[in-house]
Structures are given as structure tokens and as C-alpha cells.
Amino acid sequence: MDIVNNNCSGNKQNGSSQNAPSGLNYASYLQLDKLLDCMRPVTAQTPEGMVHDEHLFITVHQVYEIWFKQLLHEINSIMDFFAASFVDESKMLLIISRMNRINLILKILIDQFAIMETMTPQDFADFRPFLQSASGFQSFQFRLIENKLGIKSANRIRYNQQSYCEAITDEDRLREVKQAEGEPTLIELVDRWLSRTPGIADRDFNFFTAYSVQVGRYLMNLKYEAEIITDDTARVTAIASYTKIAESFDSILKTDTHNECVKRGDRRLSHTALIGGILIWSYRESPRFHLPYQLLALLMEFDSLLIKWRHSHAQMVQKMLGNKIGTGGSSGYYYLRATASDRYKVFLDFATLPTFVLPREYIPILSRIMRRRLSVSVNSDD
Amino acid sequence: MACPISNEPDAHEDRSNPSRLNYTSYLQLNKLLDCVTLATADAEGGPIHDEHMFITIHQVYEIWFKQIIHELDSIMKFFRNDNVDERNMLLIISRFNRINMITKILVEQISIIETMTPLDFANFRPFLQSASGFQSYQFRLIENKVGIKAENRITYNKHSYMDGITDSEIYKKVDAAEKADTLIELVDGWLSRTPGLKDDDFNFFTYYSIGVERYLCDLEYEAEALEDHAEKDIALASFNKIKESFMTILHKDKHDDCVRRGIRRLSHASLIGGVFIWSYREEPRFHMPYQLMSLFMEFDTLFIKWRHSHAQMVQKMLGNKIGSGGSSGYYYLRATASDRYKVFLDLCMLPTFVLPREYIPKLSQRMRTRLSVCLTES
Numbered sequence: 001m002d003i004v005n006n007n008c009s010g011n012k013q014n015g016s017s018q019n020a021p022s023g024l025n026y027a028s029y030l031q032l033d034k035l036l037d038c039m040r041p042v043t044a045q046t047p048e049g050m051v052h053d054e055h056l057f058i059t060v061h062q063v064y065e066i067w068f069k070q071l072l073h074e075i076n077s078i079m080d081f082f083a084a085s086f087v088d089e090s091k092m093l094l095i096i097s098r099m100n101r102i103n104l105i106l107k108i109l110i111d112q113f114a115i116m117e118t119m120t121p122q123d124f125a126d127f128r129p130f131l132q133s134a135s136g137f138q139s140f141q142f143r144l145i146e147n148k149l150g151i152k153s154a155n156r157i158r159y160n161q162q163s164y165c166e167a168i169t170d171e172d173r174l175r176e177v178k179q180a181e182g183e184p185t186l187i188e189l190v191d192r193w194l195s196r197t198p199g200i201a202d203r204d205f206n207f208f209t210a211y212s213v214q215v216g217r218y219l220m221n222l223k224y225e226a227e228i229i230t231d232d233t234a235r236v237t238a239i240a241s242y243t244k245i246a247e248s249f250d251s252i253l254k255t256d257t258h259n260e261c262v263k264r265g266d267r268r269l270s271h272t273a274l275i276g277g278i279l280i281w282s283y284r285e286s287p288r289f290h291l292p293y294q295l296l297a298l299l300m301e302f303d304s305l306l307i308k309w310r311h312s313h314a315q316m317v318q319k320m321l322g323n324k325i326g327t328g329g330s331s332g333y334y335y336l337r338a339t340a341s342d343r344y345k346v347f348l349d350f351a352t353l354p355t356f357v358l359p360r361e362y363i364p365i366l367s368r369i370m371r372r373r374l375s376v377s378v379n380s381d382d
Numbered sequence: 383m384a385c386p387i388s389n390e391p392d393a394h395e396d397r398s399n400p401s402r403l404n405y406t407s408y409l410q411l412n413k414l415l416d417c418v419t420l421a422t423a424d425a426e427g428g429p430i431h432d433e434h435m436f437i438t439i440h441q442v443y444e445i446w447f448k449q450i451i452h453e454l455d456s457i458m459k460f461f462r463n464d465n466v467d468e469r470n471m472l473l474i475i476s477r478f479n480r481i482n483m484i485t486k487i488l489v490e491q492i493s494i495i496e497t498m499t500p501l502d503f504a505n506f507r508p509f510l511q512s513a514s515g516f517q518s519y520q521f522r523l524i525e526n527k528v529g530i531k532a533e534n535r536i537t538y539n540k541h542s543y544m545d546g547i548t549d550s551e552i553y554k555k556v557d558a559a560e561k562a563d564t565l566i567e568l569v570d571g572w573l574s575r576t577p578g579l580k581d582d583d584f585n586f587f588t589y590y591s592i593g594v595e596r597y598l599c600d601l602e603y604e605a606e607a608l609e610d611h612a613e614k615d616i617a618l619a620s621f622n623k624i625k626e627s628f629m630t631i632l633h634k635d636k637h638d639d640c641v642r643r644g645i646r647r648l649s650h651a652s653l654i655g656g657v658f659i660w661s662y663r664e665e666p667r668f669h670m671p672y673q674l675m676s677l678f679m680e681f682d683t684l685f686i687k688w689r690h691s692h693a694q695m696v697q698k699m700l701g702n703k704i705g706s707g708g709s710s711g712y713y714y715l716r717a718t719a720s721d722r723y724k725v726f727l728d729l730c731m732l733p734t735f736v737l738p739r740e741y742i743p744k745l746s747q748r749m750r751t752r753l754s755v756c757l758t759e760s
Contacts, residue, residue, distance in 0.1 A: 024421065024510060025548065026517035030440050031417040036448055038410035042403065052456060056480070059449045061409050063442050069415050070438040077431060101435070101497040108491055115487060118480040131403065138405035141415075169404065 051127040068141035082189035089377040092291040106305040150185030155343040159335040197276035210364035286374035310340035421509035430506040447520035461568035471670035485684040517546040529564030573652035589743035665753035678726040689719035
């Protein structure tokens with residue numbers, strides 16, 4: 001008999017009666033009986049009994065997986081918004097708050113390693129043999145997250161000469177993970193959204209053209225300032241620096257040079273999307289670009305946090321295992337450390353935007369029509 | 383399909399290699415991740431997005447509570463022996479430190495639920511009926527095992543916390559934890575057995591009392607010697623306060639009176655034990671006990687931070703609204719973020735009783751030897 005239910009006057013939606021067996025309570029709502037019953041330490045079956053720290057080991061991993069599920073829930077909802085042919089701008093606040101939530105969760109996931117690190121390598125060695133070949137490499141939710149974001153199969157590093165797909169043995173899960181790889185990923189959806197940024201090259205404003213002109217001016221002035229330096233060494237350095245800058249701008253002014261970068265794998269965003277990004281950054285103080293700018297910042301922060309997670313994970317594993325060769329002939333630590341690299345960064349191109357944003361005095365002035373367009377949000381086709 | 387390790391028929395879903403454990407089967411992920419059922423799943427207008435996070439975060443808290451209980455139980459087991467084997471001190475300390483690290487994450491996690499707006503919460507709150515964190519039995523288990531006293535608890539909606547627990551088996555467990563030896567009681571016993579308190583080798587209490595008298599005598603003298611009247615009055619008033627406070631530790635009946643009034647919990651002997659350890663914490667044998675006492679105080683602080691942060695978050699979600707039954711969840715929670723719920727409060731008072739260095743009694747040679755080695759048998 002639920003005393004709390006009995007004495008509570010009805011704000012209840014369903015008007016449950018006093019002794020309602022179907023009345024929700026904390027434990028039933030959270031399915032605590034089932035949830036907490038998932039703790040099955042392998043060493044509990046041994047004659048010596050459970051190794052104390054195995055409980056922690058399981059807890060930490062289960063908590064990570066529950067948070068991964070939550071991350072997927074948020075990522076899916078954000079991708080749904082971006083999958084529409086026009087992102088309803090009134091949804092931007094929601095998109096940003098969910099992206100922010102994802103990043104906050106990631107921060108906690110990084111801080112959590114400190115708890116696992118309270119286990120000593122010797123204590124881990126006491127139960128590790130019982131884990132057989134169970135390994136985090138088999139986490140299908142982590143792969144789902146990676147694939148939905150847009151980590152490219154070609155960029156992945158193999159472990160134990162296995163592709164990550166081979167480690168997922170449940171057919172349904174494998175199908176889900178592979179499907180995510182094949183469908184439009186978050187980076188692709190964001191690419192399309194960026195390519196539709198108003199003002200890239202439309203009748204009201206042709207940012208690309210104006211930008212190209214200004215880049216020309218900027219480079220010309222840079223070159224001139226370098227060439228008039230009297231000191232020989234300083235001049236040579238300045239000219240070399242100018243040449244590098246000119247080369248880099250070339251890769252954004254010329255579509256084929258950009259596409260070369262993409263083919264080589266140095267860049268991912270389409271040319272138009274990249275211009276869209278530069279456009280947003282250049283005029284981020286226009287009201288309509290406030291939230292888009294925040295979103296780009298959050299996407300970059302996401303990349304940073306995920307790589308910090310990978311790095312912290314690798315450090316922790318090194319403490320637990322050293323550089324030991326694991327089953328199959330590879331070191332878990334070396335594999336994990338290798339994944340904490342730019343190959344696994346999805347929004348890397350955003351980090352390069354500062355390279356292409358001109359100094360303030362060169363940024364093209366907005367036309368009046370454009371300035372007005374960027375001061376209001378539109379809910380339908382623009 | 384027989385699994386060599388476990389007797390569970392469904393312990394593994396690895397179709398390729400049925401007898402081997404894999405990540406998913408080891409963590410029971412298929413079952414674990416199947417525990418999210420939205421109350422708004424069939425609502426008109428569809429399920430509310432943020433309810434998923436609401437469930438997730440509470441489940442994560444409960445899994446961590448289970449972990450804390452696992453660590454607490456093991457620590458209390460060590461303390462249940464008449465003499466705590468000092469070789470276990472490293473383990474005890476590392477496990478208690480683990481509890482505190484977990485609690486730090488539990489405090490930080492509140493920022494995640496704060497990404498939900500009160501308006502979004504209002505969309506699904508009605509579907510929760512009267513489910514409430516007040517009903518969390520694991521939280522009560524932790525509180526009771528550590529030693530929160532029933533009479534210090536604040537009632538909510540005029541309910542005692544036990545009213546929130548409806549499962550009779552669990553009720554018995556929580557009730558038993560309240561009545562069994564609690565951590566604070568076990569620690570009390572351990573502190574009161576600190577070597578050197580009152581035995582033939584060294585009678586700390588006697589020497590300490592002498593040290594206190596000397597200290598108070600000097601304090602009074604310095605106060606009296608002040609020429610400026612106003613300064614003298616202040617100094618004498620201060621001296622009297624200090625003297626009063628020392629009286630409550632020098633005279634057992636005065637201490638017991640404090641306990642009776644509910645402002646102290648530790649026994650007189652264990653309080654003296656605490657002062658002893660603090661006074662000679664640099665002796666090797668007292669290193670670990672000193673660290674442990676710091677961890678106990680940190681635990682109290684972290685838990686009260688959790689209660690406070692929790693209350694702040696609830697205020698944002700609900701305001702000071704009166705909930706069903708006539709009370710405000712926020713006011714209740716805020717009231718629990720108080721010293722009534724601090725278990726190791728007495729340890730915070732130790733600085734009051736530890737004498738300035740020059741007054742701390744010198745250890746005898748024998749005592750110094752005793753405090754430089756650990757005994758590994760009683």
C-alpha cells in the first residue's frame with residue numbers, strides 16, 4: 001500500500017484511486033529492480049568469491065553505456081531537425097540547447113575516469129583474466145555515435161587487425177551500426193545547412209565574389225608590406241609567410257584546389273559549406289547569425305571533448321595495462337592512443353575557419369538589403 | 383549453451399561464440415538499456431523528448447548509489463572487528479576516497495539535468511503521478527548506514543522517510559540499517575581505542591588536561607595584562623568562551639550533556655582519541671588515521687553540497703510550489719542541507735580542542751616508539 005499515494009490529493013493526470021497498484025512510484029518508474037539486477041560480477045562465481053573492485057568496473061562501464069544511449073537520443077533529435085530541407089530557424093534554440101547538453105554530458109564522461117582510476121592495476125589484474133575477450137572495442141553504442149557523427153570508415157584505425165564491425169556480433173546491432181554509416185551523417189547534414197546560408201551567392205548579396213575581391217586586396221597589401229622591408233632576413237621571412245598565406249587562400253578561392261584537399265582527405269566540408277562558415281563567422285554579430293555561430297562553436301567543442309575523452313581513456317588504460325600486448329597481438333593502449341587524433345575529428349574544418357576569415361578592415365561591407373535580411377529570422381523558404 | 387563462468391542462460395547473446403563472454407553480455411546491456419520506458423510514450427502529442435534524460439540521470443544516480451553502498455559495506459566490515467587490522471588502513475582509505483570521488487561526480491551531474499527547462503519539465507511532470515526521489519531506498523540505506531539519526535530527519539509532507547518505502551523486503555532492510563551499527567558508531571569505537579589514550583604507557587587525557595590548564599592560565603594572564611580597558615574586556619570575554627569550550631572536553635559530564643542535547647555525537651573517549659590523533663598526526667602510526675578522519679569530513683561536506691545543489695535545481699524546476707500533500711519539495715530539500723544531516727560534525731570541532739603546538743604534551747620515549755610501528759595483531 002503506497003502511503004504517499006494515499007495521502008496525496010489529486011494533481012494526478014489519471015485520477016488513480018487510493019490503492020492503485022498501477023500507480024507509478026520511483027522504483028517502478030525507473031525500473032530499478034531490473035536495472036540494478038544487471039550487476040553480475042564474473043568473479044562472484046569463483047570459489048574465492050567476488051573480487052571487490054569488479055563491482056566498480058561494471059558500474060563505471062554501465063554508467064558510460066547509459067549515457068551513450070542518452071547521447072544517441074539527443075544526436076538523433078538534432079539530426080532530425082537538420083534532415084529537413086530547410087531548418088526551421090525557430091528550432092535553433094532547441095538545437096543549441098541539446099548540443100550544449102551533449103557537450104555537458106561529455107564533460108562528465110571525461111571526469112568519470114578519475115573514479116575508475118581509484119582501482120589499482122594489481123586489483124584489476126585479480127579479475128581481468130575472467131573477462132575473457134570482452135572489450136570496450138565491442139561497444140555498439142559507441143560505434144553508433146561515431147557513425148552518426150560522421151567518422152569515416154576509411155579514417156578508422158584497426159585493432160587486433162579487426163575492423164570495428166567484426167567486433168559486433170549481434171546481427172541486429174551490426175545492421176544498425178552499418179546503416180548509420182550509410183545514411184546522411186551529422187556532418188553531411190550540417191554541410192547542407194551551411195551551404196544554404198543566405199548571402200553566399202544570391203541576388204541580394206554575393207559574399208563569395210565580394211570576399212574574393214577583398215582577399216585579393218588583402219594579399220596585395222601583405223605582399224607590398226613584405227617587399228618593402230629593408231632588412232634582408234626579415235624580408236625573406238615575411239615574403240615566405242605571405243606566400244604561405246596566399247597558397248592557403250588559393251585553396252578557398254579556387255573550387256578545384258579545395259576539392260583536391262577533400263580528395264586527399266585534408267578537408268571534409270563542401271566548398272559552398274566552407275564559404276557559408278566563413279560568412280557566418282565574418283558577420284556573426286548580425287542577429288540572424290548569432291545562434292548559427294554558437295552552433296558551430298558547440299560542434300567544435302564536441303570534437304575537442306570527444307578527443308579529450310579518447311585521450312583520457314588511453315591514459316587510464318596505460319596505467320591499468322601498461323603497453324602490454326593484448327589478445328590477438330596488439331596493445332590496447334597504442335590503439336586507443338592512435339584514435340585520439342585528427343582522423344577521428346569530424347568538424348575539423350571549423351577549426352580552420354579562422355585561417356580564412358579576413359581581418360576586420362577587409363571584411364566586405366554588407367548591402368543594406370543584406371543587413372536587413374540578417375536581422376530577422378525567417379520560418380519558411382527564404 | 384553452457385557458459386563456463388556463469389549459470390545464467392541468457393548471460394551471453396554472442397551467436398558467433400556462445401560460450402565466450404563479450405562486452406554486451408558481461409554488462410547485460412540488452413537488459414540494462416531496456417529500462418527506459420517513458421511515462422509520456424503514449425501521450426497525446428507524442429512522447430516528451432526531455433523525459434528520456436530525466437529517467438537516464440536518475441538511473442545513473444541509482445547505479446552510483448549501489449556502488450557507494452558496496453564500498454560502504456566493505457569499509458564497515460573492517461571496522462566491525464574489535465581491533466581494526468592496521469594493515470587494512472590503506473585499503474579503507476582508498477575505498478573511502480573512492481566514495482568521495484563518486485560523490486563529486488554526483489554533484490557535477492546536476493548540471494546536466496539543469497539543461498532541461500522548467501517548461502519542458504512541466505510538459506511531462508503530471509505523468510509522473512506521485513513518484514518522487516523521496517522514495518529512493520538506496521539513498522536511505524546510505525544515510526542510515528553512515529549514521530543519520532531518525533530524530534534528526536526532517537519530515538516531508540508530514541511523512542517520515544520510511545513512508546516512502548512500500549516494498550516490505552526493502553523496508554526491512556532500510557529499517558535494519560537504521561538499527562544496526564552505523565559507520566559513525568563503528569568509528570567512535572575505533573577512535574576510543576586509540577593507543578595511548580589512557581593506559582600505563584601514556585595517559586594522554588591526563589597530560590592533555592594539564593596542557594589545557596597551562597594554556598588557559600597563560601591566556602588569562604595575557605588578557606589581564608592588557609592596559610586598554612576596552613581591549614582587556616574583549617580579551618577576557620574571549621578567554622571565558624575558550625575556557626567554557628575546553629570545560630566541555632575536560633569534564634566528561636559536561637560532554638555527555640552536549641550529547642544529550644544533541645549537539646555532539648561522539649563519545650567522550652573517542653573525541654579525546656580524535657584530539658590525540660590530530661595532536662600527533664606526524665607520528666607514523668597516526669598518518670593513515672589522520673587521513674581517514676579528513677576523508678570523513680570531506681564526505682559530510684560533499685553530501686551536503688549534493689543536497690544543496692539538488693535543492694537549488696529543484697527550485698528552478700518547481701519554484702517554491704506547494705506539491706501534492708501541502709509541502710514544498712524545495713523547502714524540504716533545502717532544510718536537509720543542514721548540520722542535522724552531517725554525521726561527522728564533531729570532527730570539524732577538533733581544531734577547537736587541539737592545543738597550540740607549544741602546549742601539546744611531549745610524548746614519552748615508549749609512546750614515541752609505539753606510535754612509530756603498526757601492530758598487526760591485537
